[in-house]
Amino acid sequence: MACIELDLAHSYLPKPRQDSDYALLPLTMTFDDGGAYALLGPSGCGKSTMLNIMSGLLVPSQGQVRFDGRDVTRATPQQRNIAQVFQFPVIYDTMTVAENLAFPLKNRKLPEERIRQRVGQIAEMLEMSGQLNQRAAGLSADAKQKISLGRGLVREDVAAVLFDEPLTVIDPHLKWQLRRKLKQIHHELKLTLIYVTHDQVEALTFADQVVVMTRGRAVQVGTPGQLFERPQHAFVGHFIGSPGMNFLPCKAGGGQLTVAGHVLPVQRSLPDGALQLGVRPEYLALAAAGQSGALPCTVARVQDVGTYQMLTATIGPPTHAQVLKVRCTSAQQLPAVGETVWLQVLGEHTCFYQHEELLA
Numbered sequence: 001m002a003c004i005e006l007d008l009a010h011s012y013l014p015k016p017r018q019d020s021d022y023a024l025l026p027l028t029m030t031f032d033d034g035g036a037y038a039l040l041g042p043s044g045c046g047k048s049t050m051l052n053i054m055s056g057l058l059v060p061s062q063g064q065v066r067f068d069g070r071d072v073t074r075a076t077p078q079q080r081n082i083a084q085v086f087q088f089p090v091i092y093d094t095m096t097v098a099e100n101l102a103f104p105l106k107n108r109k110l111p112e113e114r115i116r117q118r119v120g121q122i123a124e125m126l127e128m129s130g131q132l133n134q135r136a137a138g139l140s141a142d143a144k145q146k147i148s149l150g151r152g153l154v155r156e157d158v159a160a161v162l163f164d165e166p167l168t169v170i171d172p173h174l175k176w177q178l179r180r181k182l183k184q185i186h187h188e189l190k191l192t193l194i195y196v197t198h199d200q201v202e203a204l205t206f207a208d209q210v211v212v213m214t215r216g217r218a219v220q221v222g223t224p225g226q227l228f229e230r231p232q233h234a235f236v237g238h239f240i241g242s243p244g245m246n247f248l249p250c251k252a253g254g255g256q257l258t259v260a261g262h263v264l265p266v267q268r269s270l271p272d273g274a275l276q277l278g279v280r281p282e283y284l285a286l287a288a289a290g291q292s293g294a295l296p297c298t299v300a301r302v303q304d305v306g307t308y309q310m311l312t313a314t315i316g317p318p319t320h321a322q323v324l325k326v327r328c329t330s331a332q333q334l335p336a337v338g339e340t341v342w343l344q345v346l347g348e349h350t351c352f353y354q355h356e357e358l359l360a
């Protein structure tokens with residue numbers, strides 16, 4: 001295993017002139033030895049570019065990649081000793097499951113007995129012990145991708161295992177099981193795992209540390225809890241959560257906050273000027289009329305989602321009304337559409353952003 005350090009930028013253009021010319025803007029990042037990481041972000045944010053730079057498939061246009069302090073920027077994937085699992089199965093159809101799993105170990109000339117043990121261990125973890133002697137050709141797409149995962153995990157001496165959206169072809173139910181399985185395997189095998197996905201559920205269930213990316217920038221690296229509680233960037237608030245954080249434009253000045261024409265007292269020290277107030281639907285509580293830190297809103301919709309109710313409310317004039325989502329318990333008695341509801345926007349979980357960066 002290795003500690004992977006990135007200090008680089010990448011543009012696919014020969015002469016990048018502006019930020020938008022970069023697939024990865026200048027960044028420094030450390031992936032600790034033995035950690036489980038996810039690179040999470042929407043399509044085109046630079047996840048695959050970062051993964052391919054780590055694996056050695058791509059040389060960054062600027063800067064360095066270091067493994068345990070050693071410069072490997074121009075080293076091939078083989079020289080870096082990286083295992084990779086792609087979106088689609090990369091296996092030998094004519095071989096059995098056992099032969100496919102054993103292949104990376106045979107290549108490294110491990111003793112037969114050790115190969116047998118390790119193949120048995122990996123097959124058991126992936127619940128494939130009963131299929132070891134079956135030919136891969138006859139297996140389902142799910143089973144073939146499980147073999148690919150197994151081939152990625154089978155070597156103990158790799159610097160890291162990199163996964164590029166590995167569960168895309170997997171059936172939704174099995175996907176859920178495999179996500180949990182991968183987390184368990186990480187605890188048992190203690191490999192450095194780096195997992196690319198655009199699916200927040202996948203990232204949050206698998207990783208100890210999630211790197212959230214947008215437009216070529218890694219805007220926050222944190223535990224799932226940190227990303228939920230204190231998004232360092234408005235994009236993280238918006239992207240993590242279902243639905244994401246509510247944002248209200250506001251103006252701070254003289255110890256007060258003006259939101260949608262209402263003046264609220266603010267306890268925290270904030271710079272004067274235009275800000276964004278962010279509060280998650282889970283923390284936006286119903287309040288008594290006129291309560292300090294609460295705003296009067298109009299109920300636009302109430303949805304019963306089974307285990308909870310989602311209340312949608314609006315504030316401000318209809319031409320530029322702001323929408324707020326509130327997660328309520330299923331037992332709560334909620335006002336009807338069109339009624340006024342007071343929502344507690346200020347509280348310990350409220351975040352303030354300036355130019356999309358967290359201030360307080």
Ligand SMILES: Nc1ncnc2c1ncn2[C@@H]1O[C@H](COP(=O)(O)OP(=O)(O)OP(=O)(O)O)[C@@H](O)[C@H]1O
Binds near residue numbers: 048049
């Ligand atoms: N070979 C390439 N040549 C030129 N531009 C590229 C190339 N590969 C990626 N890009 C561009 O770099 C940016 C980042 O792409 P990248 O594939 O790293 O994003 P991603 O987050 O992995 O997206 P996806 O999930 O869609 O693969 C995008 O604007 C993309 O169009």
